[in-house]
Amino acid sequence: MTTLAAVRPSRLRELYEDFHRWPEVAFQERRTTAVIADELRGRGLQVSTSDTVTGLVATLENGPGPVVGLRADIDALPIAEQTGVPYASTTGAMHACGHDVHITSLIGTIDRLLAVRDRWSGTVVAIFQPAEEVGSGARAQLASGIFDDHPTPHIVLGQHASGALAPGTVGSRPAVLQAAADTWQITLRGDGGHAAGPHKTVDLVVLAASMILRLQTIVSREVPPNETAVVSVGTIHAGTVSNILPDELTFTVNARSFTEEVRSLIERSVRRIVVAEAQASGLQAEPEFEHTVHFPLNVNDVAAFETVRSALETEFGEHGFTVVDPVTGSEDFGEYGTSFGVPSVYWYFGTGLAEEVASRVPVPNGHSPWYAPDPDVAIDVGVRAFTSVALAALNSVVPPVRQNGGGR
Structure with missing residues (x-):
């Protein structure tokens, strides 16, 4: 031996x-x-x-x-x-x-x-x-x-x-x-406002919640069933006190994939979902994407x-x-x-x-x-x-x- x-x-x-x-x-x-x-x-x-x-x-x-x-x-x-x-x-x-x-x-x-x-x-x-x-x-x-x-x-x-x-x-x-790994930091910017009047602004926290839930469908509904992939949201930061709706929110999306085809699919899907949810909520500013981590x-x-x-x-x-x-x-x-x-x-x-x-x-x-x-x-x-x-x-x-x- x-x-x-x-x-x-x-x-x-x-x-x-x-x-x-x-x-x-x-x-x-x-x-x-x-x-x-x-x-x-x-x-x-x-x-x-x-x-x-x-x-x-x-x-x-x-x-x-x-x-x-x-x-x-x-x-x-x-x-x-x-x-x-x-x-x-x-x-x-x-x-x-x-x-x-x-x-x-x-x-x-x-x-x-x-x-x-x-x-x-x-x-x-x-x-x-x-x-x-x-x-x-x-x-x-x-x-x-x-x-x-x-x-x-x-x-x-x-x-x-x-x-x-x-x-x-x-x-x-x-x-x-x-697996390959990618992380995107996504920043949402709005007007903010009073928690007592959410109808007067776009609530970035609610918007981010919709994005995060929808992102989980990438693996279950867009990646082919015979492929392996992971999409996770690891951080979310916004706000200072409970009665103020924040004017800025950031969250990070981490993805793992085993082929370049799936890797590209995930990135396209992340961007599409984030932009579409922002438009559906009436957010005026385009979401900002920063590709912060890239493992081969x-x-x-x-x-x-x-x-x-x-x-x-x-x-x-x-x-x-x-x-x-x-x-x-x-x-x-x-x-x-x-x-x-x-x-x-x-x-x-x-x-x-x-x-x-x-x-x-x-x-x-x-x-x-x-x-x-x-x-x-x-x-x-x-x-x-x-x-x-x-x-x-x-x-x-x-x-x-x-x-x-x-x-x-």
């Missing part, structure tokens, strides 16, 4: 607790970036940071061969932690999605690759990405020029901690793994997926790997493969839960203030998964002949 010894997590556990205790939200990960950079420079890697964006890129060279990109996201969420673990957040933000595990697992993977240099040849490009949670961190990092002094990967690999998979198991699927589909390259699957099944056993269903959660990991023009593959690994939250009902999962993985299980599985797949890629990927390459 396993080809790698169990990870001894003492130093990695210390790093994990440090990252967990000092989380930083999207594009604010300055301390996190500095700690990672110090750790990797101390291991002899070439490290590049950017003046324009947080995060870093580091290269480990070990002779001729393929260039394998390994990516970990580093940002936290604006959530107040409720886990009660002794290393709980001190910043008011929280690593409620396991990114602290991702960072630690990639550093641990670098350690393992350094320890088994005789088992591989090539180059590893470690990508520590900012701002995954807002969907624009990968694009910002790619545009910053931070990759200019590093070789362009021939394949990019990534992983995510999961509370849904059994501890010590892994899972993924070929082709589409995660996360698509696993089918051929490269088989290499990843084989490595994970060798490491965790045939029954330790699950072919999962497509996930409606979203990731911007795919931006790297698209930008470099190379295959990318992404998978999940089961972490279990920390003792402090293990008995909580319902079971805490990502983006919950009570989410806390079992650190020792998470680090062990994360390092073994990343290392086994990295070694498989380093020993099997054939570098393509490039006419024009990015980086050096």
Whole structure:
């Protein structure tokens, strides 16, 4: 089954607790970036940071061969932690999605690759990405020029901690793994008025309620029944006191889709419904739309997926790997493969839960203030998964002949 010894997590556990205790939200990960950079420079890697964006890129060279990109996201969420673990957040933000595990697992993977240099040849490009949670961190990092002094990967690999998979198991699927995601902020403007005289104005709250209810028919009545999609309204803001009808209201619509056709259908439908409801209510000002979030589909390259699957099944056993269903959660990991023009593959690994939250009902999962993985299980599985797949890629990927390459 396993080809790698169990990870001894003492130093990695210390790093994990440090990252967990000092989380930083999207594009604010300055301390996190500095700690990672110090750790990797101390291991002899070439490290590049950017003046324009947080995060870093580091290269480990070990002779001729393929260039394998390994990516970990580093940002936290604006959530107040409720886990009660002794290393709980001190910043008011929280690593409620396991990114602290991702960072630690990639550093641990670098350690393992350094320890088994005789088992591989090539180059590893470690990508520590900012701002995954807002969907624009990968694009910002790619545009910053931070990759200019590093070789362009021939394949990019990534992983995510999961509370849904059994501890010590892994899972993924070929082709589409995660949905595309879009968020639109919609602003309605009117004259406002007295709550005692609603007939003298357009009540934006009632109008928004009609829009929100009608938006729920997009999935049930417009998306084909054999397709999967989600449309949710996550925020609504208006008004100051109960006896004033507001003159401005904003709400946000979040959509998930698995094809570009459905994605376009949803956007057209959102705009049509909002505009039509506004006209039906007699609103004079046109509704304003701002497309604030845009996550791409996360698509696993089918051929490269088989290499990843084989490595994970060798490491965790045939029954330790699950072919999962497509996930409606979203990731911007795919931006790297698209930008470099190379295959990318992404998978999940089961972490279990920390003792402090293990008995909580319902079971805490990502983006919950009570989410806390079992650190020792998470680090062990994360390092073994990343290392086994990295070694498989380093020993099997054939570098393509490039006419024009990015980086050096």
